[in-house]
Amino acid sequence: MRPGFFAEGPLARLSREFGLLGPLSGTTEPWLTAELDQHAAAVRDSLSADGGRITHRSLTRYLHGFIDGCRERGWHSASDGYDWETLRVLAVCRLAKEHGFVR
Template identity: 60%
Template sequence: MSIGTSVRHPLAGLTRDFHRIGPLDAPLEPWMGAELDQHAAEVSDGITGAGSEINARTLGTYLHGFLDGCLERGWDSETADYDWETLRILAICRLAKERGFVR
């Protein structure tokens, strides 16, 4: 069995979808790299600060909670460019790829 998250896992689906709008495998513009690094650090701190380790389950749980909050505020990914929410989601996807949780 190969390492990585099942295609049914929310991290896998979202990473695949957001790869279309964000350069998850390509070199980043300096501003975007800095933004994604900052978001990833905040996500990591949020998970570990709650006493959990970063794994596919905890990152998926964070993602679900974050998306629920976005939807409650009326955020729409189809109308957004690289807004705060989109950058946070891209950072979560990038973190999942870097940690080997998704392929």
């Protein structure tokens, strides 16, 4: 296993679960790619706002905070389609894959 790869953590589990939606592997529709790019940029901006960088820990913390906020508002991922929250989680999972934190 390569350094930095985490086989069973929140990022790996969500990447596996949300990857079933399709856009984390293979080609996607152009509109979905654009949406994911925008969400990924927002996550990167949020993490780097105070001089931070994208690490496994920073993405995991971001994900936990984001999911906690979603749950407080009553959101759950059982709905069909790509709502705003689902797109943000997918973007975090995509960033984790791009940085080698998950497969």
